[in-house]
Amino acid sequence: MRRVERIGSAMGSDLRFVVWARDSSANRLADLAVRRIDLLEQCWSRFRGDSELNRLHARAGCGPVAVSEDLYRLISALVEAYRWSEGDVDATVLGSMVALGYDADFATIAALPHSAPWAPVTGRGMTGVDLFEGAVSLAAGVGLDPGAIGKGLAGDIVTEELSEAGAHAVLVSIGGDVVTRGTPPDFDAWRISLRDDRDVRRPEFDVIALAGERRAIATSSTLRRRWADRHHVLDPRTGLPASTDIVQASVTADCGWRAEAGATIALVRGSASGDWLATRGCTAYLLEGAPAHA
Numbered sequence: 001m002r003r004v005e006r007i008g009s010a011m012g013s014d015l016r017f018v019v020w021a022r023d024s025s026a027n028r029l030a031d032l033a034v035r036r037i038d039l040l041e042q043c044w045s046r047f048r049g050d051s052e053l054n055r056l057h058a059r060a061g062c063g064p065v066a067v068s069e070d071l072y073r074l075i076s077a078l079v080e081a082y083r084w085s086e087g088d089v090d091a092t093v094l095g096s097m098v099a100l101g102y103d104a105d106f107a108t109i110a111a112l113p114h115s116a117p118w119a120p121v122t123g124r125g126m127t128g129v130d131l132f133e134g135a136v137s138l139a140a141g142v143g144l145d146p147g148a149i150g151k152g153l154a155g156d157i158v159t160e161e162l163s164e165a166g167a168h169a170v171l172v173s174i175g176g177d178v179v180t181r182g183t184p185p186d187f188d189a190w191r192i193s194l195r196d197d198r199d200v201r202r203p204e205f206d207v208i209a210l211a212g213e214r215r216a217i218a219t220s221s222t223l224r225r226r227w228a229d230r231h232h233v234l235d236p237r238t239g240l241p242a243s244t245d246i247v248q249a250s251v252t253a254d255c256g257w258r259a260e261a262g263a264t265i266a267l268v269r270g271s272a273s274g275d276w277l278a279t280r281g282c283t284a285y286l287l288e289g290a291p292a293h294a
Contacts, residue, residue, distance in 0.1 A: 001168060001185055002026040010037045011045070011151055013175030019162060020169040020184055029167050033158050037174075040154045043070045044146050046094070053144065061140030064132045070157075074146060075129065075136050077153050081261045082126045084280075088268045089261045090123035090236035094143035123236030148177070148264065152218055152256030155179030159214070172256075177218040179256035183211045190215075194285060197223040197248050206285060208252065216256040220263035221248040233267045244270030248287040251277060258282070 004026040006017040015037065019030045044053045052071050059065050067075075078091040128139030138144075146153075155172040159181040162170045169182035171190055180190050189211035193204040208217055222233055222242065235242045249266030253259035262282045266273040274284045 003184075003186075004030040006030045006034055008034060011041050011154065011174055012047075013151065014173075016171075016173040017158075018169075018171040018184075019167050020182070021162075021167045025166055029162050029165060032165070033162055033170075033172065036158050036161065037154055037172075040070060040150075040157065043068060044074045044150055046143075046145055053146070056136060056138060057143050060138035060142050064130075064135040064137045066135050072131070072134065072136065073157070074150060074153060075144065076131060077257045078144060078146065078149055079126055079129060079131065081149050081257060084258065085261050085265050087125060087236065088265045089149065090126060091144040091146065091149070092124035092126055092129065092142060093121075093234050093236045093239065094145040095121040095141075120239030122239040123234075125236075148218065148220065148260035149257045151175060151177055152179065152216065152258070152260035155216065155256035156214075177216075177256065177260060178210065179214075179216040179259075180210045181214055192217055194219070194250050196287060197221045198287060205287075208250075208285075210252070214254055215252065216254070216259040217250055217252045218256065218259035218263045219248065219250040220260075220267055222267060223247055233264060235268050242268045244268065245288050246270050246273075246286050247289045249273075250285040252283045254281060 001020055002023045004019050008015045017030055017033045019026055021029050042051060045051045046053060052068060056065055056067060081089045124142060128142040130137040151174045155174060156179055158172050159170045159179050163181040169184045171178060171180045178192055183189060189209035192208045192210060194206045194208060196202045196205050210217065220233060233242045244267060246266055249263045251259050251262030251266060253262055262277050266284050266286055271286055274286060277284045
């Protein structure tokens with residue numbers, strides 16, 4: 001058994017793979033994982049003008065459009081995330097994200113000196129998004145922002161495919177959000193450190209163990225991805241950045257997209273979300289707005 005690691009960048013974030021597999025296949029599987037993430041980003045990035053998602057946007061209002069298996073799976077996950085979150089996660093907030101000024105890769109907008117005022121645009125509750133067999137229909141004016149769900153689902157797909165290809169254990173981390181399949185043979189679990197965005201001097205406040213066939217943890221924070229006094233986590237009902245007593249949430253779940261949805265739910269609902277998530281098989285680690293150190 002051999003451990004192979006790859007690092008890079010994808011989806012506007014740091015990328016890390018760890019693969020445990022037979023000596024003869026470990027490197028091949030790690031390289032495959034890197035290429036697969038790139039293909040997924042090409043498919044559903046809203047920041048790539050030639051992505052399949054943006055080509056679908058261009059045909060909104062034209063009826064059902066045949067789409068690839070990858071894009072169909074993404075949009076199916078976005079629909080399911082809306083239902084599962086009871087409306088807290090709504091990919092139809094694209095109009096609000098663009099109005100907010102988040103209309104390019106974050107590194108680009110963060111470098112801008114100022115963002116103009118904006119009129120909030122609420123989500124559509126996934127109305128106008130219809131799934132057919134191998135096809136998707138968007139109503140005129142409807143656009144989708146995959147957001148964090150896209151990162152989590154990418155981790156789900158890659159860990160699933162590598163496991164089916166013979167990997168013993170796989171970890172995919174995109175921007176620190178982690179999806180795992182299997183348990184590494186050198187330890188009884190993957191150990192994931194949680195860091196406190198309120199105080200960079202605090203190295204970690206907890207270490208989470210992920211073990212078993214399929215596990216994930218995602219963190220979302222109103223203290224990161226900020227520009228012009230704004231942050232990227234929207235309440236779809238108001239079209240405004242979420243404002244609650246929680247500034248950082250880490251959520252474990254049975255898959256990446258659900259962990260990502262859970263972290264968003266926590267920031268939209270606040271501390272009351274912990275019990276709601278627990279009833280749905282998730283564990284939430286929530287940090288309130290007060291700084292960790294004075």
